[in-house]
Amino acid sequence: MPAGSAPPAVHARGVTKTYGDVQAVRGIDLTVAQGETFGFLGPNGAGKTTTIAMLCTLAAPSAGRIEIAGHDTRGAPHEVRRAIGLVFQESTLDGELTAAENLRFHADLYALPTATLPARVDAMLGLVGLTERRDSLVRTFSGGMRRRLEIARGLLHQPRLLFLDEPTLGLDPQTRAHVWTYLSEIRAREETTIFLTTHYLEEAESCDRIAIIDGGRIVAEGTPAELKSVVGADRIELRTEDDTAAARALRERFGLEATAFQGGLRVRAEDGARAVPALCSGLGVLVHEVTVIRPTLDDVFFHHTGRGLRDDASPPGADPAGEH
Numbered sequence: 001m002p003a004g005s006a007p008p009a010v011h012a013r014g015v016t017k018t019y020g021d022v023q024a025v026r027g028i029d030l031t032v033a034q035g036e037t038f039g040f041l042g043p044n045g046a047g048k049t050t051t052i053a054m055l056c057t058l059a060a061p062s063a064g065r066i067e068i069a070g071h072d073t074r075g076a077p078h079e080v081r082r083a084i085g086l087v088f089q090e091s092t093l094d095g096e097l098t099a100a101e102n103l104r105f106h107a108d109l110y111a112l113p114t115a116t117l118p119a120r121v122d123a124m125l126g127l128v129g130l131t132e133r134r135d136s137l138v139r140t141f142s143g144g145m146r147r148r149l150e151i152a153r154g155l156l157h158q159p160r161l162l163f164l165d166e167p168t169l170g171l172d173p174q175t176r177a178h179v180w181t182y183l184s185e186i187r188a189r190e191e192t193t194i195f196l197t198t199h200y201l202e203e204a205e206s207c208d209r210i211a212i213i214d215g216g217r218i219v220a221e222g223t224p225a226e227l228k229s230v231v232g233a234d235r236i237e238l239r240t241e242d243d244t245a246a247a248r249a250l251r252e253r254f255g256l257e258a259t260a261f262q263g264g265l266r267v268r269a270e271d272g273a274r275a276v277p278a279l280c281s282g283l284g285v286l287v288h289e290v291t292v293i294r295p296t297l298d299d300v301f302f303h304h305t306g307r308g309l310r311d312d313a314s315p316p317g318a319d320p321a322g323e324h
């Protein structure tokens with residue numbers, strides 16, 4: 001399809017969800033373009049799972065309208081389901097079946113054409129690096145291998161949009177990196193739109209765009225760089241021979257108000273790395289050490305929600321089975 005003519009992967013307007021007295025989602029608008037990797041962040045209980053459930057047709061909105069790849073979730077739920085793949089936190093693989101059998105079982109559910117199926121199964125197992133284990137029982141797989149097989153299964157019917165709810169939660173750092181490598185390949189080779197929730201900042205950094213949800217409302221949306229630019233300038237931390245004289249010089253010569261911290265001075269400046277040489281040569285005080293700290297997505301998250309991204313999440317445990 002020519003560029004610009006594809007409907008957005010996700011187009012949601014005024015979506016709410018109420019459970020009795022609980023307003024889980026309070027009127028959200030979301031647009032995700034085809035081919036984007038979109039990160040959905042929020043503290044526990046913010047409404048992420050409820051939103052994904054509505055986007056996937058697993059829950060009906062109390063109000064509002066959702067279109068997935070141009071199909072209305074209420075009016076055309078079957079078309080929506082064909083357009084999406086799901087990888088949720090709880091594994092739904094059958095441990096007593098092999099990797100290939102799990103994929104074929106899924107193919108039956110979607111009534112995929114049998115003629116092309118073997119090639120598709122092999123291609124998806126290859127995409128997630130499980131070709132060698134195609135005939136092994138899934139109960140012998142590590143956590144990382146299972147997650148990769150679930151991703152392969154979610155992609156089997158060539159969905160336009162893949163939903164991943166915490167795809168790397170509980171995996172060790174090496175395995176998380178593997179999963180991201182496969183997701184990048186999927187983006188490149190299958191041109192799949194990816195919509196994911198994550199608690200990991202470095203994963204959120206890898207997204208094209210991010211929305212932060214808190215208390216059922218979208219409180220920020222944009223590229224990681226856009227979101228960070230809203231939080232403010234870089235922080236420069238200086239250790240000098242004479243902090244009192246340095247603070248005075250910062251104020252009088254550079255118009256910067258310094259605050260003291262653990263034996264040093266801290267100032268805020270746009271483009272801190274560029275400001276450092278002028279500061280060092282213009283202070284008139286010997287500078288021992290300089291650190292420039294750029295705003296992080298955690299700063300963004302804190303700015304909008306008053307919490308750190310992981311404050312309310314139990315630390316994810318490492319995958320005991322590993323991935324080697």
Ligand SMILES: Nc1ncnc2c1ncn2[C@@H]1O[C@H](COP(=O)(O)OP(=O)(O)OP(=O)(O)O)[C@@H](O)[C@H]1O
Nearest residue numbers: 019022023024042043044045046047048049050051
């Ligand atoms: N079936 C339900 N019945 C009643 N309340 C619900 C139901 N599902 C969710 N809620 C409430 O809606 C709010 C949003 O929950 P949701 O699970 O969507 O949040 P979340 O952002 O996915 O959180 P987490 O990161 O913990 O999974 C919470 O207050 C939750 O208790």
